Amino acid sequence: MGLNLTLAKLPDDELHGQGNHTASNVSDGPGMNTTVNNEFDTIVLPGLYLVIFVASILLNGLAVWIFFHIRNKTSFIFYLKNIVVADLIMTLTFPFRIVHDAGFGPWYFKFILCRYTSVLFYANMYTSIMFLGLISIDRYLKVVKPFGDSRMYSITFTKVLSICVWVLMAVLSLPNIILTNGQPTRENIHDCIQLKSPLGVKWHKAIVYVNSCLFVAVLVILIGCYIAIS
Numbered sequence: 001m002g003l004n005l006t007l008a009k010l011p012d013d014e015l016h017g018q019g020n021h022t023a024s025n026v027s028d029g030p031g032m033n034t035t036v037n038n039e040f041d042t043i044v045l046p047g048l049y050l051v052i053f054v055a056s057i058l059l060n061g062l063a064v065w066i067f068f069h070i071r072n073k074t075s076f077i078f079y080l081k082n083i084v085v086a087d088l089i090m091t092l093t094f095p096f097r098i099v100h101d102a103g104f105g106p107w108y109f110k111f112i113l114c115r116y117t118s119v120l121f122y123a124n125m126y127t128s129i130m131f132l133g134l135i136s137i138d139r140y141l142k143v144v145k146p147f148g149d150s151r152m153y154s155i156t157f158t159k160v161l162s163i164c165v166w167v168l169m170a171v172l173s174l175p176n177i178i179l180t181n182g183q184p185t186r187e188n189i190h191d192c193i194q195l196k197s198p199l200g201v202k203w204h205k206a207i208v209y210v211n212s213c214l215f216v217a218v219l220v221i222l223i224g225c226y227i228a229i230s
Contacts, residue, residue, distance in 0.1 A: 046102040053094035060088040075158040090124040093117045114192035115180040123173035133218035140225035
C-alpha cells in the first residue's frame with residue numbers, strides 16, 4: 001500500500017526513467033557475468049593449459065631422456081618409465097584443448113575432443129595412477145617382505161604386469177571411442193554424452209564408476225603400504 005502511494009507521487013518521466021535504469025542494471029548483470037565467463041574460458045584457461053603443456057613437455061622430455069638411459073635393473077625404475085610415458089601421452093592432448101577453448105577450431109572440433117582426446121587423457125591418467133599403486137606395492141614387498149617369492153621381484157614379472165595394465169586400460173577405454181559415434185550438430189556438440197550411443201552412455205557411466213573405485217583402491221594401497229613401511 002505504502003509502495004503504491006509512493007510511486008503514485010512520482011512524475012511519470014521520473015518513474016519511467018527509474019524503471020528503465022533498474023531494468024538496465026538487471027540486464028547488465030547477467031551480461032557482464034557472461035562476458036567474464038567467456039573471457040575466462042577463452043583466454044585464461046587456454047593460457048593456463050599452454051603453460052602446463054610447455055612445462056610438462058620440458059619436464060617429461062627430460063625424464064624420458066634420463067630414465068631411458070638407465071637400465072631396467074629394478075621394478076621401481078621400470079614402473080617409473082611407464083609413468084613417464086603415460087604422462088607424456090597425456091600431455092600431448094593439451095594442444096587440442098587449447099585450440100578448442102581458444103576458439104581457433106571449427107564448430108565440430110569438440111567431437112575430436114569427445115571421441116579421442118578426452119578418452120586418451122583419462123586413460124593415461126588412470127594408467128599413471130595404477131603404476132603408482134604398483135610402485136607402492138613393490139616398495140612394500142621389498143622392504144617389509146624381502147624374502148618372499150623371488151618371481152614377483154623379477155624384471156620379467158614386472159614387464160608382464162606392466163603390459164597387463166596397458167592392455168586393461170586400452171580395453172576399458174576403446175569402447176568409449178567406438179561408441180562415441182553420434183552425428184555432431186550445433187545443438188549437441190557442446191555435450192559429449194549426447195554424441196554417444198545408448199550403449200555408449202551406459203559404458204561411460206560404468207567406466208566412471210570403475211575409475212572412481214580404482215582411484216580409491218590405489219589411494220588405500222598407497223596409504224597402507226607406506227604406513228607398513230614406516
